[in-house]
C-alpha cells in the first residue's frame with residue numbers, strides 16, 4: 001500500500017517541518033531594515049537568488065556585477081522593473097565592494113571564482129551567500145571558512161536542499177533511527193546527453209571580458225560551450241557532474257554523518273566512454289567513500305536517460321528497517337519498509353518555481369542568521385565539508401588510485417602528489433588563498 005501524505009497533513013504531521021516552515025516568520029529581531037545587497041554573477045542562478053532576495057522584502061538591491069555586459073544589462077533592467085530603482089552596475093567585483101559597500105554579497109559566478117570573491121567580500125565587511133560548490137580545489141574551502149570566522153561574517157552556501165521540507169522530513173527520519181542502522185548510502189544522477197559534437201573555439205565576443213571570466217584559472221581559448229552555464233563540464237573551471245549536481249547529494253551524506261565525520265578512504269573510477277564533444281569531465285563515474293560504520297557510493301552517467309530505473313536521481317539510505325529514497329521533482333521522499341506489512345510513505349516535493357528550488361527558505365535562514373548573529377543552516381564549514389566529498393572523489397578519479405584521508409588535518413595520508421592537488425597555482429595577478 002502506498003500512502004502519499006498530502007501537503008496539509010504532511011505539515012501537520014511532521015513536527016520538524018512545521019517548525020522549519022514557520023521559521024521565517026519567527027523573528028527574534030524585527031525586520032525593520034532592508035540589507036544593502038549586491039549580486040556578483042548575474043547569470044541563471046545568481047538572478048534566481050536575486051529575485052528571491054527582492055521578493056523576500058529584505059533586500060535593497062544596490063549593485064550588480066558581471067563580466068558579460070549582456071547579462072549585466074538584462075539583470076539591471078529586470079531589477080529596475082521589480083524595485084523601481086536601478087542598481088549600480090560594475091564589471092569588476094573589486095569596484096563593487098569598494099564603491100557600492102554592500103552588506104550582503106550574492107555570488108553566482110562559475111565555481112573557480114567563488115573563493116576569491118567570498119574572501120574579498122568578507123574582508124570588505126559583507127555577509128555572503130555563495131553558490132555551491134564552494135570552490136574548485138579543496139583547500140580554497142578552508143580559506144573561505146577562515147575568512148568568514150576572522151571577519152565574523154555569516155557565509156552561507158546555496159545548498160538549498162538543506163531547507164526543502166521533504167528533505168528535512170527524510171533526514172529527520174533517518175537520523176532519528178526510524179530506518180534502523182544504516183550501513184550503506186547510494187547517491188546518483190543519471191542524465192541524458194549522449195556523445196555530442198565538438199564546437200570550435202572562437203574569439204571571445206565583444207560583450208564578454210574573457211580574461212576576467214577565466215580569472216585565477218588557466219586562460220583557455222574561448223569556446224561558446226563554456227559560457228554561459230557550460231563551464232560545469234570543463235575541469236579547469238569546475239568538477240563535472242560530481243562537483244555540480246553531486247555536491248547536493250554529498251551534502252546529504254554530510255548531513256547524515258552529523259556534519260563532523262569525514263571519510264577515511266576514497267576511491268573513484270570512471271571515464272569519457274560515450275562523450276565525443278569538446279568537454280573534458282567524466283561522463284561516467286563511481287566513487288566509494290568508506291566512513292566509520294557505513295559505506296557511501298556515488299555514481300553518474302550522462303547517457304541512457306530513460307525510465308528503466310524507478311528513480312532517475314537522488315540518494316538511497318539503506319537501513320535495517322528499510323530503504324529511504326530522497327529525490328527531487330516528481331519523487332520527493334519515499335520510505336520503503338523492510339517489513340512488508342508496513343506502509344510505504346511518500347512525502348511529495350515542496351519546491352518553488354522557476355527551477356524547482358527552495359531558495360526563499362534558504363534566504364530567510366540567511367537573513368535570520370545575520371540578524372541573530374548565528375551560523376546559517378548551510379554555513380560555509382558545512383558547505384566546505386560537502387564540497388570536499390566531491391573534490392576527494394575527483395582527486396581519486398584524476399590520480400587513478402584510491403586515497404586515505406585525514407579529515408582533521410585535511411591531508412591525504414602518505415601521498416604527496418595527492419596533497420599537491422588539494423590546491424592549484426592561480427594565474428597572475430591572482431594568488432591562491434593559502435590556509
Ligand SMILES: NC(=O)c1ccc[n+]([C@@H]2O[C@H](COP(=O)([O-])OP(=O)(O)OC[C@H]3O[C@@H](n4cnc5c(N)ncnc54)[C@H](O)[C@@H]3O)[C@@H](O)[C@H]2O)c1
Nearest residue numbers: 041043044045066067068071108109111131158213228229
Ligand atoms: N544551488 C543550486 O541548485 C544551483 C543551481 C544552478 C547553479 N548553481 C551554481 O551557480 C553558479 C553559477 O551557475 P549558472 O548556471 O548561473 O552559470 P551562468 O553561466 O548562467 O552564470 C554565471 C555568471 O557569472 C558571470 N561571471 C563570470 N566570472 C565573473 C566575474 N569574475 N565577476 C562577475 N561575474 C562573473 C558570467 O558572465 C555569468 O553571467 C555555479 O557555481 C553553479 O554551480 C547552483
